[in-house]
Amino acid sequence: MPALSSSWHLTGQRREEVAQLTWDQVDVANQTWTVPTSRTKNGRRHIVHLSKEAIAVLMRTPEPGRFVFSLTGTKPFQSFSAAKRELDKLSSVSSWRLHDLRRTFVSGMARLGVAPHVADKVLNHQSGTISGVAAVYQRHEFLTERKDALGRWGAHVGRLLQSREIKVA
Numbered sequence: 001m002p003a004l005s006s007s008w009h010l011t012g013q014r015r016e017e018v019a020q021l022t023w024d025q026v027d028v029a030n031q032t033w034t035v036p037t038s039r040t041k042n043g044r045r046h047i048v049h050l051s052k053e054a055i056a057v058l059m060r061t062p063e064p065g066r067f068v069f070s071l072t073g074t075k076p077f078q079s080f081s082a083a084k085r086e087l088d089k090l091s092s093v094s095s096w097r098l099h100d101l102r103r104t105f106v107s108g109m110a111r112l113g114v115a116p117h118v119a120d121k122v123l124n125h126q127s128g129t130i131s132g133v134a135a136v137y138q139r140h141e142f143l144t145e146r147k148d149a150l151g152r153w154g155a156h157v158g159r160l161l162q163s164r165e166i167k168v169a
Contacts, residue, residue, distance in 0.1 A: 010054040010154055012105035012122055014041065015098055020076040021068040031055055035124070042126040049147040051154025105153070112156060114149040122146050 011018065017035055026033050035046040050058070058068060065073020077083075080098060088094040102123065109119045121142045 009101045009105060010051060010057065010157060011048050011150065012102055012109075012153075013048060013124070014102070015080065019069055019078065019080075022066050023068060024066075026050075026058060026068070028055065028058070040124060042124060044124070044126070046124040047141075047143065047146075048122075049143075049150045051151050053154035053158045054150075108156065109149055109153055112149075112152050114152070115145070118142050118145045118149050122149055 011033070013035070017039055020039055021033065025035065031050045031052075033048040033050055035048065037043050037045045040046050061068055067073060067076045069077040071077070084098055106119050106123060109122070110116070114122075
């Protein structure tokens with residue numbers, strides 16, 4: 001579970017999207033993960049840029065089968081409650097929810113100066129800070145800005161963990 005929670009905290013993606021990540025969706029050379037339309041909440045293909053820290057987590061994950069985060073390789077990770085209890089013990093904190101990782105992610109991005117519309121695109125929110133008529137006309141994906149934002153976030157998390165001598169995964 002630490003690798004799984006590291007990955008969704010480094011990418012800000014939904015728990016189930018990360019848990020169902022398959023190796024064929026990852027392009028290590030281009031440092032991207034493409035979430036297919038069939039697995040996104042809004043039904044749109046979503047490109048997630050992978051920071052060097054996220055790539056490091058993936059590279060430490062055994063490649064036993066189709067799924068990146070799996071006990072058997074044949075089905076995605078599903079034991080979220082048990083894993084959360086383990087994280088509660090390791091951190092000595094229990095008054096949080098797994099979804100709080102996405103809230104922490106987007107709040108942290110704001111603290112790093114990432115524009116809200118870019119953070120919305122990283123999270124794959126269909127509607128966000130750009131709404132109304134502007135949303136009808138604004139079709140830019142902000143891929144360069146998203147890549148920069150995820151790189152900055154990965155570096156930030158890496159510095160936090162280094163200062164506490166904690167390993168990701």
